[in-house]
Structures are given as C-alpha cells and as structure tokens.
Amino acid sequence: MPGKRRTARNAGMRRSRAHVRAQIRSSQLTTPFCSGSIFTTPGGVSVIISSPAEWDYIKNGSDAGENYIIHDARLEEFLGVRELRLPPDQIQVYRFPQWHFCNKCGRMQKQGMKEPHVRLSCPEAGCSGKMIQVRFVAICGRGHLQDVDWIGWVHRDRPCGDAPQLKWIAGDQPGVKCESCGSYRPVSQLFETFSSEKRPNYLQCRGQMPWLGNRRESCGEKLTHTLRSATNVCFPVVKSSINLGGIQEERLRGIVQILKDRVKLLSFDDEQFVDLVRENLGQHLRELGLNPETIDSEELLRARRIARGEESAPWQEARPDEAFRRMEYDLLKSNDLSVPGLIIRQVQSGVVPDSLSNHFDRIARVEKMIETRALLGFTRLMPEYGNPAELKRLLWGRDRVDWLPAAVVHGEGIFLEFSRTRLENWKREYRHFIDQRMARLNEALARSFLVSQDSEEKTAIFSVTLSSEFVLIHTFAHLVINELVLECGYSSASLRERLYVGQDMAGVLIYTASGDSEGTLGGLVAMAEPERLSGVLRRALRRATWCSVDPVCSELGERGGQGPEGCNLAACYACAMVPETACEHMNRWLDRGLVVGTPWNREAGFFSEFEI
Numbered sequence: 001m002p003g004k005r006r007t008a009r010n011a012g013m014r015r016s017r018a019h020v021r022a023q024i025r026s027s028q029l030t031t032p033f034c035s036g037s038i039f040t041t042p043g044g045v046s047v048i049i050s051s052p053a054e055w056d057y058i059k060n061g062s063d064a065g066e067n068y069i070i071h072d073a074r075l076e077e078f079l080g081v082r083e084l085r086l087p088p089d090q091i092q093v094y095r096f097p098q099w100h101f102c103n104k105c106g107r108m109q110k111q112g113m114k115e116p117h118v119r120l121s122c123p124e125a126g127c128s129g130k131m132i133q134v135r136f137v138a139i140c141g142r143g144h145l146q147d148v149d150w151i152g153w154v155h156r157d158r159p160c161g162d163a164p165q166l167k168w169i170a171g172d173q174p175g176v177k178c179e180s181c182g183s184y185r186p187v188s189q190l191f192e193t194f195s196s197e198k199r200p201n202y203l204q205c206r207g208q209m210p211w212l213g214n215r216r217e218s219c220g221e222k223l224t225h226t227l228r229s230a231t232n233v234c235f236p237v238v239k240s241s242i243n244l245g246g247i248q249e250e251r252l253r254g255i256v257q258i259l260k261d262r263v264k265l266l267s268f269d270d271e272q273f274v275d276l277v278r279e280n281l282g283q284h285l286r287e288l289g290l291n292p293e294t295i296d297s298e299e300l301l302r303a304r305r306i307a308r309g310e311e312s313a314p315w316q317e318a319r320p321d322e323a324f325r326r327m328e329y330d331l332l333k334s335n336d337l338s339v340p341g342l343i344i345r346q347v348q349s350g351v352v353p354d355s356l357s358n359h360f361d362r363i364a365r366v367e368k369m370i371e372t373r374a375l376l377g378f379t380r381l382m383p384e385y386g387n388p389a390e391l392k393r394l395l396w397g398r399d400r401v402d403w404l405p406a407a408v409v410h411g412e413g414i415f416l417e418f419s420r421t422r423l424e425n426w427k428r429e430y431r432h433f434i435d436q437r438m439a440r441l442n443e444a445l446a447r448s449f450l451v452s453q454d455s456e457e458k459t460a461i462f463s464v465t466l467s468s469e470f471v472l473i474h475t476f477a478h479l480v481i482n483e484l485v486l487e488c489g490y491s492s493a494s495l496r497e498r499l500y501v502g503q504d505m506a507g508v509l510i511y512t513a514s515g516d517s518e519g520t521l522g523g524l525v526a527m528a529e530p531e532r533l534s535g536v537l538r539r540a541l542r543r544a545t546w547c548s549v550d551p552v553c554s555e556l557g558e559r560g561g562q563g564p565e566g567c568n569l570a571a572c573y574a575c576a577m578v579p580e581t582a583c584e585h586m587n588r589w590l591d592r593g594l595v596v597g598t599p600w601n602r603e604a605g606f607f608s609e610f611e612i
Helices: 073-079 150-154 187-191 246-260 263-267 270-280 282-287 297-308 321-332 388-396 420-429 431-447 468-488 530-545 552-559 592-596
Strands: 005-010 021-025 038-040 046-049 083-085 090-095 099-102 108-110 130-133 136-140 145-147 166-169 175-178 184-186 223-227 235-242 337-339 342-346 360-379 403-418 495-502 505-512
Touching: 073 083, 073 235, 073 321, 073 360, 099 166, 108 166, 150 166, 150 175, 150 184, 184 187, 235 321, 246 263, 246 282, 246 297, 263 270, 263 297, 270 282, 270 297, 321 342, 321 495, 321 505, 360 388, 360 505, 403 420, 403 468, 420 431, 431 468, 431 592, 468 495, 468 505, 468 530, 468 592, 530 592, 552 592
Parallel strands: 005 090, 083 403
Antiparallel strands: 005 021, 038 046, 046 090, 099 108, 099 130, 136 145, 136 223, 166 175, 175 184, 235 360, 337 342, 342 360, 360 403, 403 505, 495 505
16 A cells, blocks of 8 residues: 555546546655645646545545554554544645746636646637746745735736736746736746835735635735745655554554443452453454453553553653654664564674674664654745644644544664763763864754744754754764665665654664665665674765865864754765755754764764774
8 A cells, every 4th residue: 555656636627638637656645745735747737735634535435534544553642633544546636826828929827726637728819829837836934825926916016007918928038028008027026025014915925725725714924936846835744653563552552442431340350350351342352353262461451551540551651752752762672573563683792793882782673664654734935843733724724633644654774772881981082072063053053944933942843952962873874874875776765764862862773765665675674784784884984084075074064064054064965965855854963073073083083983
C-alpha cells in the first residue's frame, strides 16, 4: 500500500484523454503534494489538492474507509485523533489558478475550478490559441490562497470606465493591459511592497480556501504575490513516528478500552480478575486476535493498571516531543529486539574498532522498521508549525477532526549512540571554543523567523534547544548521509536523519526514507558492519576537514555565520547540507567546526582523535 499510486481527478470529470488526470504516490500526499498544495499534471494543468474533508471513501469501495485505516497508537494520541488513514485511490482536485491567458492573442479570462478539460480554446473569434494558466498566485500568512486580483491590480484599485477586458502582454517585459481603458502594469510590479497604512485593496486577503472548493472565511490579512510553483506556497506540517512493535501496543490498547467499559471488573483481586476476564470477555479478546485461554496474565494485569490510572500507557507518556522521541531512543539502545515491524540487532562492543568505541557507546542495525507519517496541516509564506488545532482547522475547514491522512514507509537504518564520557570530556576541554560558536548560533536563532514572535516568551517552532551536542550530532548526520549517497548509490533524497538529543539522549538514526525497494534491500544495514562503518565515517570526516569552498566556508563561520539568517557556521551546500526532505531542521544549525575543528584549530573538533 505505501507505494500504491493514487489518482488525482478533477471534480465531476468523465473518463477521457482530454480530461485532467494524474497519478501521485500515496506517500507524496503527505509531503510534498499535501492537501492545499499546487500540483502540475503531466498535461500541464495546475491543480490544487483537495482537503481530506473532500475525499470520498464510499466511491472507493468502503463506507467508512476501513480498508485504508492504519494505526499508530503513540502518534494518534500525540496528534489527538482517533485514527490515521491512507488516501483513497481517487481524490478530488480543483483547477487553480483560475485566471488563464491565450498563448496567441493574450486575452485573459477566468475559468471554473471544476473545468475538467486539459486544453481550453481561446474564446476570441478567429483565434486558434490555447488558454494557459497564469503563473502567479496570492497567499497570506494565515494559510489562505487566491488568484491575483488582476483587475484591481492593473487599475491600481481605480474603477474602469467600461467592463474590463484584460490582455496578457508578452515580450521582454511582460505585463497586463486593460483594453477597455488602456491601463497597463508590468508584471515586475506584482512584488511591490506597501506599508500597512497604504496597502491597496487588491492586497487584502479574502480568506479563500480553494482546497475546500469555493469555501472562504473572513480574513483581511496582507496578501503576498508569488509564483504558483514557489516553495512558500505550501509547507506541509508532518509528524512522524517509528512504530515500536505496534501490534503489541495496539493489542494492549484494545484490552484497556474493554476494561474501561467494565469498571466493576477492576476491583477484583489479581487471580479473580484474570479468571473473570477469560470467562466473560473471551469474545472481545478474540476480536483483538487473542486466545482467552492462553493470553498472558501479566498483560491483563498491566492493562488493568493502565485502566485504573496506576501506570502510564505507552501511547500517553509521550506528549512533549522530547518524551515522544525518548521512547524510541530507549528501545533503539536496548538489547536485540524482534517484534512485528521492528528488528534491532546491536553490534557487539567486542568487535567494534577502537576508532568507533572511543566515540560511540552503542551501534545498532535496524534491519526492519516502519515509519508512520501523518499530515497535521500546512502553512504558507513561512514554515511555521503554529497551533496544531489551527493547522487542522485550516486543512479541514472545521474544528473537530477525527482522523488525519498518513503514509506508511517500510525501511531500515543505522543507529549511533554517542559516548557520553567523550562528550563531557570534549565540552570541558574545549569549552571556550565551543561556547564562542554556540553563542553565534544562539544569536541567529533569536532573530530567526523559526522563533515565534507572538508571545512574550519566544518559543522555537521546531522545539529547537540549541546545544553543542545538538549541532554536533546534526552536522555529523548530514556528513554521513552525504558519504553514504556517494559510496552506496542511494539517491540523495532516499536517506533521512532522526535526531535524539536532549536530557540523557545523544544519538541519531539514519534510515531509508523511500517507500520503494531502495529502502528495504539491506544496503544500509550492511554498512553498519563495524569495519565498513569505520571506513564510511573516516572518509566522511576527511571530506569535512576541507570544503571545496574553503577557506571561504570556514571563514564565514568565524565571522558570524552563513545561509538564511546566518543560522549555519562552517557549513554550506558543498560540504554539509542535504536535501530538505532528509533534514529535520531545514538545513539549519550546522557547523563542521564542532565535528572536525577548523583550519585554525583542528584539535577542538569532537572527532579530532578519530583515525582519519
């Protein structure tokens, strides 16, 4: 199912080659082509992906979407929904933008959102041209999206003496002209900025939500004109989870729910309780795939403790993001494990070379894993998380949401736990060097748009607490991913990082992120063999000592930073950056200096003693 292609179809269309049709992988409907995003079909038609509220599971052969339901108890509890669902086989799309222009005569005209035809002929008499969608849209910070108000824009909000008839003027300086009154503006003026006092009406948001059809709400925020293909049109907000042996967890959750509906049972002593459950709840246990006669009594007693509130449920313990990750971290660093959906094999310390054992406490091969990715919502203009309830309301057009769209990816990975002793010694010995570099990054974080400015107490929207461990492990993960891409033949977007940094956490999981065979053939797990991994790390760190843009890259790190808002030090696209899909923090907060030192101070890097 994860690799199954979904058909995006225009609302109300018939089966015809002349009608809008496209195929998208189901995993791509969480990111990058989530609901609310703009997608261009192979036929060249620009469409907007509809809200999950518009998806029709009944037409796809299931009255309630049972065939599409997937479960991840931790993730459902974290996001506050009852279930997660794969997208149906067919989903609605709407033509957007609605404004078109003729590729011959330039006439501009608005078309319906449900117009199903791929090729639209120019309505001008005697013209044989085709109508093409304009390339510009208007977005606001609250997530709304609409066509550019071409009539108001070309007339500068002044009334037209006659019915306006717009024409697209091509050439060296394209623009729009009203043939009724002669008003003309070059397209370059679309991006003019105005103060809030002088903001024209055509830049007032009308609260349009085309992913919900013709729905709109009151807004009035400032609009920003942008290309329909620009990245700031839609930033999917996706929350992911490593399934921790989900069958056992789901089973336990089911037993707890059964017991909560039968409170009287909870008061009996242990032996009576187990006997009564087996005798009276046998049918309910069978529905969960359990045999009442052979079910482990300890599992029943644990379910009772959770139902009584005497023990925290594993799916309820992880409310903050750090606690959510900690459950995965503790499991990854435990002994060998083999449960449905998750196989972990620890690399024995006795066979780990000294070059690795001095820097890592634990290395594990994750031979099989399942990642669930749920779409919480989206933002525009800036990739901010914002309020989860507001994100869901924008995505669905309503406050109450029972389920969210999700994708399931099967893969494998390598887990590395950094040596706590080595970290503490490094921070103590090179304290001055580390503090200087972290001060620059914290200054960049304080002025970054990634920090919410709305509250008195600034809160990083990605829950980033910058520390030397975080920057070190984050940069290290990028360097290793880039080396694995070079050595193992993975595509640049097929690997991902999952950082575990916090109180008593210092590790990273590098895993396959694609849902096809590239992620499950064992190539990445094979690289976790000590001798192979030692070679990969050695070459990755050797490359990191000298970037092809050095000395400029390293000097920029010394002078205050580089990249967006100066959020990186010695790190650029030539050395430490990876595709956006591979990084959890948008290629920010990177510094090779903490990993391998600088050309002026090689000894200060965490891996300065590694045999490069």
